[in-house]
Amino acid sequence: MTLLELKDIGYQVADVTVLQQINLQVAEQDYITITGPSGSGKSTLLRIIAGLLTRTSGQLLLAGKEWADYDPILYRRQVSYAVQQPQLFGQTVADNLRFPFQIRQQNFDSKQATAALARVNLPVAYLDKPINDLSGGERQRVAILRHLLFPPQLLLLDEISTGLDNENKQILHQEIMRMNREKGVTILAVTHDNEEINGANRLVKIVAGRMEVGQ
Template sequence: MSYQVEDKQILKEIDLHVAEGQRITLTGPSGSGKSTILKLVSSLISPTQGQINFQGKDVAQLDPISYRRQVSYCFQQPSLFGTTVADNLRFPFELRDEPFNQQQAVELLWQVDLDESYLNKKIETLSGGEKQRVALIRNLLFPPKVLLLDEVTTGLDENSKAIVHKLIRNYHQEGTTILEVTHDATELDLANYLITIKEGKRVK
């Protein structure tokens, strides 16, 4: 697949196969196109050449809502909305017209070292690490088949990083396929399979 904006080539002939259950880490210099790959895979943007297949089907032909429930994108900068943490954790249930499972939400909060009282916390009072953890578990209340992680530990303290690493590792061990972008040396050491992107091309 390739991606171009006007006369600027962002990605050129990227050939990437992600097998079910794999954990693949993309690395490379800033601006090399790593995050663009995640946006393409998540169907936020479309390739200008080539195509992306999911379970043998062209993503462009799939229902976008159904696809994004199976392939979930977690951004580098957490985007929370509403007023409270509960507003954010209730949202995935509302999308599916299902009643909010508060017990499930609380259990996930505990997994990222946040207690039940956080449900009522206002989002503007949360630290950066707390916001990222809430954003991440919001993506995991209905576990996706594929989890896309775009430098989700950037700027977090070591304690928050360790908590996020453990949660991601647990979901991977339970079968979630993970495609992640990172510059963090400690995360590169955790990679099961490392791919280097440079100047819009796969070099390794």
């Protein structure tokens, strides 16, 4: 079943065309890797899908329904967007993992949170760890868990492994693959990492705002 469909998506700022005629069908539980030169429009495309930018032209359908017809809050629970520089808040790891429960008006489940930490090789004691004491890789692991405690239908990854060492890349990749295979989370991942590109199940290339290659 098609989860996401982009029909002739275009995006323009003043006289500058950033994206044009982007057409893409994404099935449920797909894992699509998006690559291309810097400045080609990859991150812009993810932000449009996430609802953070408004396309200039075309249609964006999630589960057959036009993006504009969704309640924005409900849409963002189904389409989650993770960025290269993890945005943590509050004082501790627990503050960040508590947030997905709070916005759903649910009580914080510490067992669920600590089980999630274990899946990304972080000990239970990290719940109370100040976020300022985390390494870059640990911060990204916590940020990804915040997106995955309540699995979305679609997870957008915008170069989340850039600047991380191989150990952190592998830990993140394993958890994301697990969510894709076991929980049915559909993934769109922008990357410049050659290992991720070479291992892609389905590769899409964007060059100068156009989708050049899809397979």
